[in-house]
Amino acid sequence: MEPAIPDISEHTNISVHWEPIKQGRSVVGMRFGCVEEKATAIKPNVHMLNQVLTMKVSG
Incomplete structure (x- = not known):
């Protein structure tokens, strides 16, 4: 979780x-x-946000 929060x-x-x-x-x-x-x-980039969350959770 911690690495994803700064990316978001x-x-x-x-x-x-x-x-x-x-x-x-x-x-x-x-x-x-x-x-x-x-x-x-x-601007919010929802597609990129989903990629970051998916990458951090699965990786």
Whole structure:
């Protein structure tokens, strides 16, 4: 997860955060949140975002 978050921020106007959901010391899930930042010169590239997430999750 950590390598994907800077990639998302760099290539989109979306700020992503996440936190593990734990039961005791075990991680049983993840909680995600995102915020669309103010419009900038960089436009969101949904196709590229999907590639980054797929690459980071599977690789």
